[in-house]
Amino acid sequence: MEDARRRLDSGAGLVDPPGWLVRFELRYPRAEREGWNFTRDAVAFAVVDRGAGQRPGFLYVAIPNSHKNHGDLDLLLDSLRAL
DSSP, X not given: OOOEEEEEEEEETSSSSSEEEEEEEXXXXXXXXXXXXXXXXXXXXXXXXXXXXXXXXXXXXXXXTTSTTTTHHHHHHHTOOOO
């Protein structure tokens, strides 16, 4: 498989409320050859505890590097709140 993944962060306590966050970067070496307008994605998924009797919350997000505000992933994760 030509595409690659590099883990950035993983662990409990990286999100509020308590939960688990995994952040990684997906790289697409064949992107230029295929004519894609991006070469990598910043990806995160989080599972959060919503409390007794509630289903856990889940978030998956991927932002391609063609997006000029690639750092918005940090803003999104910092604002994460379970309802």
